[in-house]
Structures are given as C-alpha cells and as structure tokens.
Amino acid sequence: MDGNETVDRSESERPERSDGPAGTDDDSSADDDDATDATPATNGAGISSDGDEAPADGDERASAASGGDASMPGVPDPEPQEDDVPEDVQKYARFTKMDGAQYDRVNEFLRDRTYITAREWAIARLCSDFRTETGVEMTKIGENLPDLVPFMTDTYSPQAVNQARSSFEDKVRTAGATFLYGAMCDFFTAEELDDVMYEATEVAKFLLEVEGVDLSVEDELEAEERISSVMREVREASEELRAEDIAESED
Secondary structure (H helix, E strand, C coil): CCCCCCCCCCCCCCCCCCCCCCCCCCCCCCCCCCCCCCCCCECCCCEECCCCECCCHHHHHHHHHCCCCCCCCCCCCCCCCHHHCCHHHHCCCCCHHHCCCCHHHHHHHHHHHCCCCHHHHHHHHHHHHCEECCEECHHHHHHCHHHHCCCCCCCCCHHHHHHHHHHHHHHHHHHHHHHHHHHHCCCCCHHHHHHHHHHHHHHHHHHHHHHCCCCCHHHHHHHHHHHHHHHHHHHHHHHHHHHHHHHHHHC
C-alpha cells in the first residue's frame, strides 16, 4: 500500500482481524459474522423461503389498523441515530483517507514497515487526540472505535484500549533501543545510517498524512533537525566507544 493506493472494502466480506479487543497480544480474534437479513424471502406466490405463507399487504394494513403490534420478530432494531454519538466523535476527522480500507490490509502494511499493528496505531493516535487534563478518555475511545477509525469494526473495553496503548509505548521504546544499539555498535556506516533514517522518516510521514496531519514545511524541517541532532550525538558516542576499544586493545 502506497500513498496513492485505494483499498476497496467488499460489502459481503468483513476483514479478518489480526488483533482483537481482548487486551492481549494474541492476534487470533476475528470480527463477528455479518448479520443476516432476518426478513423471510418470498416467491411470486407469496410463500416464504421456509414454507410459511407470507402475509399479504392487506393483512398487514388490517393488523396495523386494529392496533396490533406492527413489529416483526427477528427484524433488527433501527440503527442508532447520529445524535447518540458524542459531538466530538462526530467531528473527528482522522483516518478519513482510510474509508473503505480493510483491517488486514492496513495491518499487513504496518507489519512490513514497523513493529506496531493497525490496532496499536489507531489507538495510540486516539489516545493522543482524546487526552484531557485528567487522563485519556478510554471509555469514549472504546465505545466509539468503529465511528472513529474506518478499519476498526468492534468496540473495545477501556482495559483493551489501555493494553493497546501500553503495547504501542513498549514497542516504541524497544525499537528505539534497537536502533541506537545498531547505530552505536559500528555495524552500520554513516551513509547506511542516513539511509535507515531516510526510510524511517518517509514511513512516519506517510502515516501522519494518512491520519490527516498537515505537516508544514517548518514542522517537517524542525523534526528532521531534531533527528539529525540525535544522530550526530549517536555518531559521536559511537566514535568515542570505538576509540576506547582501540586504545584498550593496544594496551
């Protein structure tokens, strides 16, 4: 999946989830099966597919006129009205570029380029956007997750939201330590480290753009300068370590 790729979502096939709301790192959970149409199908003779006679239009009108219950057993309740969704959730504009995307496709893209899953990516961003002075609104995030992120189809408990956020944080710290060790152990040359940083920066920028973050030129240059500054410190520390190793070996 690149910046210009559009992922279509089939109406008849729900995405298989590789990460579920159970609050564990097990990727074995999947979405619930699609609900089937509970209204019996009829043929031209007015007979339902299971053999029962379907009521004629006149019978339905007579039943309604007599004050009978107009509801049909097995017919799903109406969808929740938009007013039931919190206002800030209705106005949330992240991930709109992912409309129609399937969870497994998003997850595959992230797995190829990062340590994080689609679940962790989405929830980490939501935890940043719904942070308040007293903490993160995890209940709101979990209850409205399908309305907030197009490729998420299940609601989550607050505990599952917190677990995904914690997993994201742990992976970032672990990836950071791995990168710095690789940079300082003299495994990469300075040019190779530049290539690594360039690729990492491009992936990060792409994810931000998909989220709807509008990076200005000034913000982008500032971020690149911070990264370059850290890289200079890493290289200096690496050179010092190599110099010490050479001095010890000569002694």
